[in-house]
Amino acid sequence: MASPAFEEIAETFDFLDDWEDRYRHVIELGKAMPPLDDSFKVPALKVQGCASQVWLRPMVEDGKFDFQGDSDAMIVRGLIAILHALYSGVPVAEVGKIDATAELGRLGLNEHLSSQRSNGLRAMVQRIRDEAASRA
Template sequence: MSLPADAMNALEAFQAVGSWEQRARLLMQWGERMPALPAEDKVDANLVQGCESLVWLVGRLQDGHWQFAASSEARMIRGLVALLLARVNGLTAAELQAVDLPDWFNQLGLSRQLSPSRSNGLNAVLQRMQDLCGRGGEI
């Protein structure tokens, strides 16, 4: 499966930096570039369960391809979620079900920095995306 353009950009950017400090800075920048989620989407119904930090997620199906938007108050989580969105936006439901989250963050060189709670939180976000796909549209 080929990667979406945003995911390729992320991969190139993260593979070009060597140190964890540079990766952390890049991670924060990705989070800052993520479009703000409208206040009306920051409701309990859009909160992802299983995250230590508050993460809101909305998804819309457009022409058979999913587009997700998310927000988090935590800077590190916002960056990680932004990278997850880069990996999944534009995928079909079937492609989304096949996303290998640990492999994606390993390719970015970030897997060692994912604490178990962050990893669980990102898995919860991906699970929420897959649940939305299973329902075929917005909640």
């Protein structure tokens, strides 16, 4: 089962009738996310494989995974916020066990993102998994 924060997003998506409303909600999630300090927008934290610029700053506290992220594209900021809801607070050793494809599929993202955005989303998920695995 996903985190309560992710479940709340999934419930909101179930409530919204069409993809345009869901798309706007993703953008709102991105706007609500705190920006990443510019000092962390460095090549080492940049996610390769994204059409937009994306930075993820992984952190582990008390054995739980967390990260900060940012992008120059509002929809991508929203996707980062969704991934944050999915992974934040998860024990580091459990991050790799989350089936991100299935969880994100519940939101209908697979059918509505462009192939470039889908590839970027997969790159972000892989980066999160790799970062957690290196810290486990």
